[in-house]
Amino acid sequence: MRLLFDQFMKKCEDGSWIHLPSYEDIATQRSQDFSTFIHAYFPTASEQINKEKLSQGRIFTRSFEDGLGFEYVMFYNDAEKRIVCVFQGGPHLQGMPGFFHGGAIATMIDATVGMNAIVSGGIVMTANLNINFKRPIPLCSIVLINSQLDKIEGRKLLVSCNVQSVDEKILYTEATSLFIKLNPEKEFHIKELVLNSAPPA
Numbered sequence: 001m002r003l004l005f006d007q008f009m010k011k012c013e014d015g016s017w018i019h020l021p022s023y024e025d026i027a028t029q030r031s032q033d034f035s036t037f038i039h040a041y042f043p044t045a046s047e048q049i050n051k052e053k054l055s056q057g058r059i060f061t062r063s064f065e066d067g068l069g070f071e072y073v074m075f076y077n078d079a080e081k082r083i084v085c086v087f088q089g090g091p092h093l094q095g096m097p098g099f100f101h102g103g104a105i106a107t108m109i110d111a112t113v114g115m116n117a118i119v120s121g122g123i124v125m126t127a128n129l130n131i132n133f134k135r136p137i138p139l140c141s142i143v144l145i146n147s148q149l150d151k152i153e154g155r156k157l158l159v160s161c162n163v164q165s166v167d168e169k170i171l172y173t174e175a176t177s178l179f180i181k182l183n184p185e186k187e188f189h190i191k192e193l194v195l196n197s198a199p200p201a
């Protein structure tokens with residue numbers, strides 16, 4: 001994992017790739033704008049949120065103890081509109097004995113294609129996610145999630161992805177997704193997102 005991280009960090013040196021900040025490092029004000037906008041878009045649903053519990057809210061993929069759940073880092077290539085996520089799931093993501101749970105794989109796919117859609121289109125939500133599980137992924141193995149923005153049609157962003165072994169010899173999973181932009185007039189530019197974020201701890 002460390003080796004792959006270093007290889008991608010090297011690619012970041014000429015500016016072609018960007019190391020995306022983790023959700024926790026995204027500036028608080030930015031996250032606040034994001035959630036204020038979402039709540040305004042869904043006023044009825046927003047009223048039903050238990051406000052006491054809201055303060056305990058944590059992004060799902062960052063809610064496990066270190067090493068047990070979702071360990072990942074994402075890199076974005078703006079020219080190619082793609083994200084590579086280096087992912088090593090922990091033992092608490094088990095489904096069939098010795099393999100990752102399909103829901104855990106779907107979660108990481110959604111997080112990766114979702115981030116690709118956010119950096120390309122601003123505030124979006126997943127409207128559709130189609131996944132073909134082609135091979136089971138051994139528990140605790142490291143995989144690459146390769147995501148690509150295919151098309152923008154008005155408010156719709158189409159993003160596809162695959163999950164491969166690090167040597168790219170095994171294709172584990174393929175997916176296509178549709179995201180709907182909630183704020184067509186406002187964009188979150190990736191440089192703004194990164195520059196306004198606190199440096200990683």
Ligand SMILES: CCCCCCCCCCCCCCCC(=O)SCCNC(=O)CCNC(=O)[C@H](O)C(C)(C)COP(=O)(O)OP(=O)(O)OC[C@H]1O[C@@H](n2cnc3c(N)ncnc32)[C@H](O)[C@@H]1OP(=O)(O)O
Pocket residue numbers: 023026030031034110111112114115125126127128155156178180182188193
């Ligand atoms: C900058 C700071 C960042 C800080 C923060 C970072 C956060 C870092 C998070 C990481 C990333 C996580 C990524 C997880 C992302 C989720 O997990 S989101 C959670 C799961 N998704 C949901 O709960 C969404 C539920 N669905 C909905 O709320 C609504 O259906 C939607 C998606 C908002 C769309 O509703 P709407 O805005 O009213 O749009 P609507 O007019 O219905 O549709 C617009 C168009 O899309 C089409 N469409 C809509 N749905 C579909 C569909 N399913 N199939 C085909 N076409 C469709 C419509 O037909 C329409 O087409 P046109 O008529 O315009 O041609």
